[in-house]
Amino acid sequence: MNEVDPAHLPRIRDAAAIVGIGQTPFAKSLGRSEPEMAVDAIWAACEDAGLSPRAIDGLVRYDMEQFDEEQVLAALGNPLLRWFCGTPFGGGGSASVVVLAAAAIAAGMADTVLVYRSRARGKASGYGRDPKQGGRYWEKLPESLPGLNQWHVPQGLVSAFQEMAMISMRHRIDHGTTDDQYADVAIAFREHAIRNPAAVMRTPMTRADHHASRMIADPLRLFDCNIETDGAVAMILTSTERARDLRQPPAIVHTGAMAAGSHHIRLSTLFSRPRDEDSAVRVGRQLWQSSGLSPADVDVAFFYDFFTSMVIIALEDYGFCARGEGGPFVENGGLAWPDGRLVCNTNGGQLSEAFIHGFNNTTEAVRQIRGTSTSQVRDCEIALVAGANSDPTGAFLLRRA
Template structure:
């Protein structure tokens, strides 16, 4: 029985992506076609055929429904189709977790997790529904029936202008500054570090645009304390990863990457987090809301923060990365700023090389699934910022919302 379970242990065996661009720069191919492109590349990277895939999973209400992709891509049979309930970028690692559960339980043999996001063809995430084409003299606001629980929960905050993600996540970051003395310069050093990593990555949207701390400090204030370079990119693109059993993985083209452990969830009473909920416990308000989940994750793997060689933290905003560093135990509460200041996140010489692809701040914002892709590349020795001898990689999904995370291991 134990041997049979080991044979079904989930591994990532392929990764693929479309080109990444700024939002609105992909007009000659649909978002749906981008999803197909990324999936096909990931399956090819794994050395598999599309007819061997029998599961598809995604998150963040991806518009590219599994049943249509299965038909168009030629799957012999769709045995597992899954969409994560963790909201937005909080669900990327949860989709990996759900796919792993599917292959380990025998529900499927080969599952592709994908995310296709073409903001230029639909709407811009984080804009609170505001359109860049809005008239300069709009009609007076009127009462509207909320068409989702999210909008209903935002109803008491929207009249005061809390419409966009940059403002919502500025609140816990500003609270962290108040409690612990965290500075804008410390946040800026994080952005500069990730941009330096992107400089070696040909896939990175901002790879050819160096960033200094002076540039960061001179950039426009978006929502205090978030300056322009504290905010993630707005991107068009798609990526995908292929998950299957250890038994199947050992005969495939590339070195398999083991999913050591996965977790997903949210603290008590958290709802959507600071974006919509002003009643979050004060003890966790100036955190990423991930501490309890992080402890479960490391406990499940039998590892601790000291065992992690490289990390890919979801970086929608710099302050959220800082709070995750504390949540996941890489430094004490309130010490995230000095930890960043020490150079710990740098590829060369850092104690915890982080976002070696440039992350959402400098590679692309694909709701964090590209962080899983980079985690796999790092452990396969294929990263453009390689971490010699890396054996364990932590990948996280969004902080300050219900979230998820995985620990990946080199075979």
């Protein structure tokens, strides 16, 4: 299944770079509004890039974002926006925002594109009945379900962690993945978080701690799940050419890809298709075909670590190991800095740094390319950033100039 025609490589290649990153503090509850946090992060990203917010002429919004285009424009002194879009599918869209921004720059539709995510997602941060008004979105599902969630929510399958539990269980049935392997992922990322002053979870975790954490939805324990936090992250992209004159070393978007298939929530259709048609598998193939690179060329990877089990599956999806071998891959510090088989999520990820819908993994990938991570991979030239697997999803490769 050749998805990228070698004669027509995507023009996105090396056309754009992430030149500014910004974030708020991360915490279980900050008591701040999404717009306020977003503006802080956007200002910090502009400052980091050495650009005025008025230079922004493109915007990619994440569809679960409360702070929309109109509010952003008003808050930024009405920059003259000429290109904008959004990306759907929850965590699956977390890397696609960068792919879409780079595509717009490559196509000449915008020069300076903002991507951002602001969340009051801590358990105690809900402030209204709308799913976008902070807290846990799934606790505020409507009581009348006209969409496809009518096929599972009335059965008691109400949230992503329960759906992912069922996908993870099937992976265990097929491949014998173990609790110890889940713990290997959680502990590696916790060790990264301990070195990262911005991370929310910085207490050491042992294998016994992991196994003693309460079962949420078999086979997922509390310590297999991403944390629930508040915070915002923003990034500025511009053309690689213009990036040369800016303040920071550019993190060049080498290539990027998106794919849609069965939504993870629709288990009834997800399991009707073979696993090699999953969106993440197809995105991986497109990345390698369009870059000429292979998994062996990746110096550091950022998987969408909503659950430990899904990181194990992502390693297989993106071709770092064969199907069913993700469990053994993560054993013995397989993902841990500095000597793991593949160093991953050096910020501590969403399991231990913060849950800003993957955007905090992207900013850490930029720090790796700049050489400023608190768990810096030596001579880091290529970083992979992936959206949630088993979703419609996207991913991209960053490279050093």
